[in-house]
Amino acid sequence: MQVTPAWNSFIRSEAYVAQLSIQQSRITVFLQIIVIMLLILPFALHAQNVNQPPYGIAWRVSGVWQTEGEKGPISTGDAIVPGSLLRPGGTRDHSITVLLPDGQRILYECFTPQDCVRGFRVPSLYRIPKPIAIDLLARANSVLPQKQSDQSPVRSQGEPRIPRDEAVAVLESGSKAEIAGLATALSNGSYWYEVRPFTGSAGFQPRREVEKTAQSITLMLPSVGLFDVLIVDRLNTPRIDLLVAAIPQPRAETLLKSFREIQALLRDWNENYQGWPIHDFQRAYLRSLMLGIRPSAPSGKSIAIKNHDIGADVTSEPRFSPSPGVLSGDTEVSLHCDTPGASMHYTVDGSQPSDTSAVYRAPVVVKGTALTIKAFAASKGKKDSPVVTGIFRIGD
Numbered sequence: 001m002q003v004t005p006a007w008n009s010f011i012r013s014e015a016y017v018a019q020l021s022i023q024q025s026r027i028t029v030f031l032q033i034i035v036i037m038l039l040i041l042p043f044a045l046h047a048q049n050v051n052q053p054p055y056g057i058a059w060r061v062s063g064v065w066q067t068e069g070e071k072g073p074i075s076t077g078d079a080i081v082p083g084s085l086l087r088p089g090g091t092r093d094h095s096i097t098v099l100l101p102d103g104q105r106i107l108y109e110c111f112t113p114q115d116c117v118r119g120f121r122v123p124s125l126y127r128i129p130k131p132i133a134i135d136l137l138a139r140a141n142s143v144l145p146q147k148q149s150d151q152s153p154v155r156s157q158g159e160p161r162i163p164r165d166e167a168v169a170v171l172e173s174g175s176k177a178e179i180a181g182l183a184t185a186l187s188n189g190s191y192w193y194e195v196r197p198f199t200g201s202a203g204f205q206p207r208r209e210v211e212k213t214a215q216s217i218t219l220m221l222p223s224v225g226l227f228d229v230l231i232v233d234r235l236n237t238p239r240i241d242l243l244v245a246a247i248p249q250p251r252a253e254t255l256l257k258s259f260r261e262i263q264a265l266l267r268d269w270n271e272n273y274q275g276w277p278i279h280d281f282q283r284a285y286l287r288s289l290m291l292g293i294r295p296s297a298p299s300g301k302s303i304a305i306k307n308h309d310i311g312a313d314v315t316s317e318p319r320f321s322p323s324p325g326v327l328s329g330d331t332e333v334s335l336h337c338d339t340p341g342a343s344m345h346y347t348v349d350g351s352q353p354s355d356t357s358a359v360y361r362a363p364v365v366v367k368g369t370a371l372t373i374k375a376f377a378a379s380k381g382k383k384d385s386p387v388v389t390g391i392f393r394i395g396d
Helices: 003-049 131-143 182-183 252-272 278-290
Strands: 056-062 065-067 085-088 095-097 106-110 165-173 176-180 188-197 205-212 217-220 225-232 238-248 318-319 326-329 331-336 342-349 364-366 371-379 389-392
Touching: 056 131, 085 095, 085 342, 131 252, 131 278, 165 182, 165 252, 165 278, 182 238, 188 217, 205 217, 238 252, 238 278, 252 278, 318 389, 331 371, 331 389, 364 371, 364 389
Parallel strands: 165 238, 326 389
Antiparallel strands: 056 095, 065 085, 095 106, 165 176, 176 217, 188 205, 188 225, 225 238, 318 331, 331 364, 342 371, 371 389
């Protein structure tokens, strides 16, 4: 068969197109690799250079709170140094939760002027935090301040909260991403989903249909990036509010591994100290990584080391023996006060002690799994001490 010049030219043209397509695919893969390296690099650099002292996070701040000796109010997401003295700025109805990098979660609240004036001493860390725990709270500190904790879609008054979940998904060919997690609890059947980019150039993706037939669902996502996904059923009832970090296959294991460690860490903390805002922190972590928000050292007002000596006219703070932390078995905990003649009021149910709370007369027995003791000391002619908190656990 004789090959005509026209046919030969056509073959060369087709070969050129095929080669060009291959080159474009290689460039796309290369750019995706660059994107994910830029996303992961800040995490890797920070994880290797955690130099600042471990600090906690203020959470669900109600009313005006200040750190003793510093100006400016404390806001949700601000750094809190273990051992700091927190004071309400008003005389009633104040509350604040402090989350520490060793897993401790402590709620402080006061409802009367006399209770508010004492102040509250943040516990010291009872163990050295894991580097990933320090990194998590540093990232939360960089993302959460001045922001509402609930980032779920807007709901009408009285409408139930939409279950939330977070996922890191590998973006496969055809822009497909397999999602497990909370989606495994959905019944098999047809659902709709809407995709909105958290930030970036990718536009809103129209509602699509997805069929759940296995333990996971497969979603179509516009590109690499961070996306809010709302999954609704056929009755248009919202079922899952999902935050997805979509990443390409190259180097995906790095981010997947770190996110699994964060999930396991938060589950462990919540099991030991119930009430951790798991989804808020997982979302803050993914936002920090995917949007390139570098954790920064907290301001001087937040990280300054506090002096426990708060004046000769104040009753000494109660001390615990043994120190709070993990115990090997049932243990008697004693309270001591260095102010002669002082009485110590305490609670063991997590509530704030008041003048009407039990007076310490004998050691408190820690039995079972855990016990939280909050106490303050009072003496004639002196101001009451701040409230101190001891969290004791049996086993770890």
